[in-house]
Amino acid sequence: GDQSVSHARMSQLRIGYGKALDELFSDVLGVLLHKGLVSLDVVAQDGTRVRANASAPSFRREQSLEHCREQAALHIRAVLAEADDPETTPGEKAARLAAARDYQRRVDEALATVRHLREQGKDEPRASTTDAEARVMKMADGGYRPGYNVQMATAGSTLGGPRTVVGIRLTNMGSDMGSVVPMLDDIERRTGALPKVLLADANHAAHDCIRACAERGVEALIAVPARSQKAGPNADVDPAVQAWRDRMQTERAQQTYRARAALCELSNAHLKTHHGVAQLLVRGLDKVRCVVLLAGLAANLLQHAASLLA
Numbered sequence: 326g327d328q329s330v331s332h333a334r335m336s337q338l339r340i341g342y343g344k345a346l347d348e349l350f351s352d353v354l355g356v357l358l359h360k361g362l363v364s365l366d367v368v369a370q371d372g373t374r375v376r377a378n379a380s381a382p383s384f385r386r387e388q389s390l391e392h393c394r395e396q397a398a399l400h401i402r403a404v405l406a407e408a409d410d411p412e413t414t415p416g417e418k419a420a421r422l423a424a425a426r427d428y429q430r431r432v433d434e435a436l437a438t439v440r441h442l443r444e445q446g447k448d449e450p451r452a453s454t455t456d457a458e459a460r461v462m463k464m465a466d467g468g469y470r471p472g473y474n475v476q477m478a479t480a481g482s483t484l485g486g487p488r489t490v491v492g493i494r495l496t497n498m499g500s501d502m503g504s505v506v507p508m509l510d511d512i513e514r515r516t517g518a519l520p521k522v523l524l525a526d527a528n529h530a531a532h533d534c535i536r537a538c539a540e541r542g543v544e545a546l547i548a549v550p551a552r553s554q555k556a557g558p559n560a561d562v563d564p565a566v567q568a569w570r571d572r573m574q575t576e577r578a579q580q581t582y583r584a585r586a587a588l589c590e591l592s593n594a595h596l597k598t599h600h601g602v603a604q605l606l607v608r609g610l611d612k613v614r615c616v617v618l619l620a621g622l623a624a625n626l627l628q629h630a631a632s633l634l635a
Contacts, residue, residue: 340612351515368520369588370478372501376604377459377471384451397429456608462499479592483584487628490621505534524585539565
């Protein structure tokens with residue numbers, strides 16, 4: 326239409342329409358389900374850590390943050406004192422003041438985060454003055470860096486074919502434990518149904534989640550952690566948990582579980598290599614969620630482009 330889209334407008338679209346992107350993601354899933362292009366017979370869940378837009382040195386303890394807040398207040402006063410400087414343009418003065426106030430806001434957010442973490446029992450908590458919602462977590466290469474945990478549920482056939490992201494969950498927790506039930510809730514909210522079989526690695530093997538899957542009619546094929554395998558049968562263990570352990574010893578379960586990596590790890594790889602989410606350029610859970618939703622939406626449209634255009 327002979328119209329150019331500015332960088333500012335693209336950035337606003339990327340981070341300012343979380344609810345609309347969430348609804349659009351669900352609407353596309355609805356179309357794919359209506360056309361019979363997606364089946365929830367087998368769904369694989371996995372999490373991948375994505376580097377946050379924050380540096381490790383930006384994480385500070387409460388005492389250091391208090392000092393930063395004092396310095397931020399002094400800096401704002403100094404900027405305001407230069408308001409009558411004739412050698413500085415009004416635009417430059419406004420930019421300096423906005424930057425000083427933005428830093429003060431980020432320090433206040435980091436302080437609030439540290440105090441909240443301390444109330445939760447964290448020992449000597451730290452928070453970033455760049456992105457207060459980011460957390461230091463273990464990455465795929467074994468190193469520890471600021472990041473977010475992107476959880477995706479991917480549906481597809483064990484024989485191959487298109488992979489469809491049917492659930493997205495974003496957290497700032499480094500562990501995947503306890504994430505199965507929230508993902509089932511997200512899938513059901515978007516599709517109106519639950520998967521028949523859910524595949525996940527041992528990092529998802531929370532007993533509460535195993536019980537919830539059994540109660541909701543979802544067959545959980547989740548790898549049994551090594552420590553649980555050594556424990557053996559226990560009369561005090563919940564029947565649903567013991568049934569899960571026994572099920573994972575069967576040949577049928579092991580054969581179906583082999584499809585997990587091909588389903589969910591491909592989505593993780595595409596997220597980082599094809600959709601530009603190897604390192605985040607935005608800050609905060611809400612903005613990061615918008616970026617992940619856009620990536621998931623792009624993945625589904627590309628996977629089913631031929632069928633949708635036919």
